[in-house]
Amino acid sequence: MLSIRIQEDDFDPGLIYNLVGKDRKDIGAKVAFTGLVKDFFELEEVTSLYIEHYHSMAKTQLKNICQAALERWQIKEIHLVHRFGLLKPGDNIVNLVLASHNRSDVFQGGTFIMDYLKSDAPFWKKEFNRKGSAWVNQSLADIQKMDSW
Amino acid sequence: MLSIRIQEDDFDPGLIYNLVGKDRKDIGAKVAFTGLVKDFFELEEVTSLYIEHYHSMAKTQLKNICQAALERWQIKEIHLVHRFGLLKPGDNIVNLVLASHNRSDVFQGGTFIMDYLKSDAPFWKKEFNRKGSAWVNQSLADIQKMDSW
Amino acid sequence: MQVYYFSWVREKVGTGQEEIQTNSNTVKDLIDELSLKGENYTLAFSNLEHIKVAVDQVFVSDFNHPIKNAKEIAFFPPVTGG
């Protein structure tokens, strides 16, 4: 099962985590990943983070990335949510839950999806603090992580 | 922050996930892993799973494994719970939550802790079905995963 | 065709989306054509090393990629979501 949502509204990572695979008896391993707004990154003392996105392409790309993971590993369920709009430090940005027979499939599948999402999904972050604002730059480390697959 | 519990009682993975790092503004990434009882493994149509453990040594070993992860990666919080006793398919066995600045630290740290736990923490599983029972054998794959670190 | 701009490319151009009638054959031709429209475009496309392109929502790494029959072209910096 593959569920992908792109939304402005918040979500509840714990609630999603508990719902994935509920009542199934063939799930031996689940992994959740949540990306959150930090109060520092390119700027210090970040007061808010704006996430812009290219909606139609983002939906296609997230689906492609998840499909690639489903083909590569034994994964029973993938639930992915990515937010856009104006967020604050501590807010949820992205949430991924995978369920499978085995732990290595969910750990590897989860790492793979997040690595590709960071380099292939059209979302952009702009940080704001009291002094001004700055678009976040793509990190070389993120490109290398994707290329390592 | 390091929290390790070994208990017979159930726990709520979603609740734990939401509590870890709550009210912090320096957490950019969280990962949860949950291991659950499947209704098949060594046996078919498993009706229950008994988990035996060597309590004092298990506590020490889990602590050592988590400390090694804290030294190797930038991890702000580790919350680990492992159950023992008689469980049923669908029940939670083990739960791990990590929080950090970065996603690669939580994914790698989580994989590392689970790989070592599988080979170094004194817990043993016995499966029961209508026909009988069988102790679960350690898999070669699990030994290789630990050795790969 | 519809042309989209995101992130600081959008900010420099001054709009996020516009309808363009063009005879350009490739991405590069379109960029040259847009750059003539005004200083905001010239500035936005001044360093193509920092510009990613998607033709009909698919990443295109070669700026000589044809755009005939394309319905939408998007210009933006490397992505930073997640």
Add this chain to the structure above:
Amino acid sequence: MQVYYFSWVREKVGTGQEEIQTNSNTVKDLIDELSLKGENYTLAFSNLEHIKVAVDQVFVSDFNHPIKNAKEIAFFPPVTGG
């Protein structure tokens, strides 16, 4: 010293824990001594390839490891938790 048995080693020996007075110098000596106590012990220790040992809660891979002054020794098969 306290001797612990877990999983199928416990089931074969027939007890999970016992107090042993011993003059054995090494893990191997203790296994030989225990094996003389009865068929249940002989059976439990019949194939040492499948037996792991912890001396005072630390894994010991060498069966010649000394056990003088040890407070607890545990015998069990490879672990399968998680």
